[in-house]
Amino acid sequence: MRLSLANKLSFLYASLIYLFLYMPIAILILYSFNQSKLNAVWTGFTFDxxxxxMQNTEVLEAMKTSLVVALISTIAATMIGTLAAVGMYRYQFRGKTALDAMLYLPIVIPEIVMGISLLALFSQFEIPLGYLTLIAAHITFSIPFVVVVVRARMAGFDRSIEEAAMDLGATPWGTFIKVTVPIIAPGILASALLAFTLSIDDVIISFFVAGPSSSTLPLKIFSMVKFGVSPEINALSTLMLVVTLFLVIIAERIRMRKN
Amino acid sequence: MSGLMVKLQHLVKQFGTQTVVQDLSLDIEKGEFLTLLGPSGCGKTTTLRMIAGFEQPTSGEIMLDGQYVHNLAAYQRDVNTVFQSYALFPHLTAYDNVAFGLRVKKVPKQEIEKRVKDALRLVQLEDYARRKPDQLSGGQRQRIAIARALVNNPKVLLLDEPLGALDQKLRKQMQVELKHLQKQLGITFVFVTHDQEEALTMSDRIGVMNQGFLEQVGTPAEIYERPSTKFVAGFIGETNLLHGTVRTRDHQHLLVECEGVQVKAPSANVAENESVTIAIRPEKSVLSLEPSHNEQLVQLNGRLTERIYCGGSTRTIVTLHSGQTFVALEKTDQLLPAAVGDELFVQWQPNHGVVVTR
Structure with a gap:
């Protein structure tokens, strides 16, 4: 089959776009397997x-912090965000539009502003920086994302299904647990995975609110980079990339399957 | 099977500044099939939702089997609803959908199994117990919704336009089945529909609603033969409405002047010079090419303007000399030999007219 010039050009164009998007990541992954300490010359393949x-205790410690913070903040943000989404879906009240918009607003607030304001708040109330502040901050920036995802799931939700449950004798709480939650579960799960990846990835806000003893993995990488990008950092970044990608793919699949 | 099951007393429902149900009072007997009929937005569904407990009345009282329930939540009331959208739980099988109410009420396991099976048999879907709602057809979902409500032995079954989403044939079939089910179980049904034919064929009594008001309550025959308001006359079936003023009255008849013509109508509780409307059903009128000399008949003349073929019958539209159109029903195989534009006479017995004042 012969391609016309226009087809060739559009193929070239598309290839360049994808190259542009994925080349840096490909290089990072590639050099994480490079024997040389320098990121410039390829000398051979290694898992070193x-x-x-795996023997770097500081990195392992940071990884543990990251996981603990991500786990706790995900659970809390998912619960709070889901309830907010259900409430916003179900009830009509004065000022709802404004309150609804304010739930999403933090998504567009610059992270650095968010980080500084959280730091200001914590020092105002003299809360020592550490796990507590880190978790609180992560919950804060995760909630809007959870609300967005769960609300999207609720959009096609037939209100009369909840009424049917109550009609059959279920209390409002029973209805929520036995009917509402199972139906929107894919949305809740997807939002939880999203919150988890956001938490694992976060640098800027964590930079402001993490204490000396509670450095997360991205912060650790950040500080290691100050002494130059070593293949070790490439390896660490690759691992993070794989974990994050894995979670996002699961979240997307859950979302797609149920929709 | 007698006694009062539902008593609605001066029910009012407002949404913001809009009054959706206005001072509605209605008694529903035990074992009765009562239909609330009206156009969309007339307040019939809101009334049903107030009985179910999904809406709180702005004022007024609801009594269910001798107890006031208007302050109880939906889950505390002994009524069940079949929703227009069926509202089946999409994550549960047909069996689990039907069992939902019994499980919530913590009925013993063996009893649940027996009752669910009985309910599924009742709606002829025993073989579909393991299917999820999205694996069932519209008609099957409908039956599951009915089984899910009936399995709880409610005092009253509320049905909110349950047949609206079905095609014509299935609809007719379900109408018959629902009616049989209701007779067989003796449960009080409150049925909401905008389909007058459905209401006429299924109900023991019909309550016709319009703009929040309950216009008339009566048996299908009463509603059809003796509508008490213009709205009821016009909404149930097809009707010709002649507006006029009462000229004379005696104990048997009224003489009403309609657009210059004197029309005889059955006696009614009206005064002389009062404005009234006479309603005549198309099938009660007869067309004729010649004027009748029978003094007892009401007779108006006009021109044939259109004939609409409806299978066994034909709707013939006559434009009266006053300019008003009049619809008559002819048997298709016995059509009057007249063509469009021909002069003819519309005749009917005076007591086939119904006099309404509002």
């Missing part, structure tokens, strides 16, 4: 950097 990473 990954092994070295």
């Amino acid at each position: 950097w990954y092994l070295k990473l």
Whole structure:
């Protein structure tokens, strides 16, 4: 089959776009397997950097912090965000439009502003920086995302299904647990995975609110980079990338399947 | 099977500044099939939702089997609803949908199994117990919704336009089945519909609603033969409405002047010079090419303007000399030999007219 010039050009164009998007990541992954300490010359394949990473106690400690913070903040943000989404879906009240918009607003607030304001708040109330502040901050920036995802799931929800449950004798709480939650579960799960990846990834806000003893993995990477980008960092970044990608793919699949 | 099951007393429902149900009072007997009929937005569904407990009346009282229930939540009332959208739980099988109410009420396991099976048998869907709602057809979903409500042995079953989403044939079939079910179980049905034919064929009594008011309550025959308001006359079936003023009255008849013509109508509780409307059903009138000399007949003349073929019958539209159109029903195989534009006479017995004042 012969391609016309226009087809060739559009193929070239599309290829360049994808190259532009994925080349940096490909290079990072590639060099995480490079024997040389320099990120410029390819000298041979090795798993050394990954092994070295596993022996680095500071990195492991940061990884643990990241996981703990992500887990707790995800659970809390998912619960709060889901209830907010259900409430906003179900009830009509004065000022709803404004309150609804204010739920989403934090998504567009610059992260650095958010980080500084949280730091200001914590120092105002003399809360020592550490796990507590880190978790609180992560819950704060995750909630709007949870609300967005759960609300989208609720959009096609037939209100009379809840009425049917109550009609059959279920209390409002029973209705929520036995009917509403199972139906919107894919949305809740997807939002939880999103919140988890957001928390695992976050640098800027964490930078402001993490204490000396509660450095997260991205913060650790950030501080390691100050001494130059080593293959060890490439390996760590690759691992983070894989984990994040994995979670996002699961979240998307759940969302797609149920819609 | 007698006694009062539902008593609605001066029910009013307002949404903001809009009054959707206005001072509605209605008694529903035990075992009765009562239909609330009206155009969309007339307040019939809101009334049903107030009985179910999904809406709180702005004022007024609801009594269910001798107890006031208007302050109880939906889940505390002994009524069940079949929703227009069926509202089946999409994540549960047909069996679990039907069992939902019994499980909530913590009925013993063996009893649940027996009752659910009985309910599924009642709606002829025993073989579909393991299916999810999205694997069932519209008609099957409908039956599951009915089984899910009936399995709880409610005092009253509320049905909110349950047949609206079905095609014509299935609809007719379900009408018959629902009616049989109701007779067989003896449960009080409150049925909401905008389909007058459905109301006429299924109900023991019909309550016709319009703009929040309950216009008339009566048996299908009463509603059809003796509508008490213009709205009821016009909404139930097809009707010709002649507006006029009462000229004379005696104990048997009224003489009403309609657009210059004297029309005889049955006696009614009206005064002389009062404005009234005479309603005549198309099938009660006869067309004729010649004027009748029978003094007892009401007779108006006009021109044939259109004939609409409706299978066994034909709707013949006559433009009266006053300019008003009049619809008559002819048997298609016995059509009057007249063509469009021909002069003819519309005749009917005076007591086939119904006099309404509002």
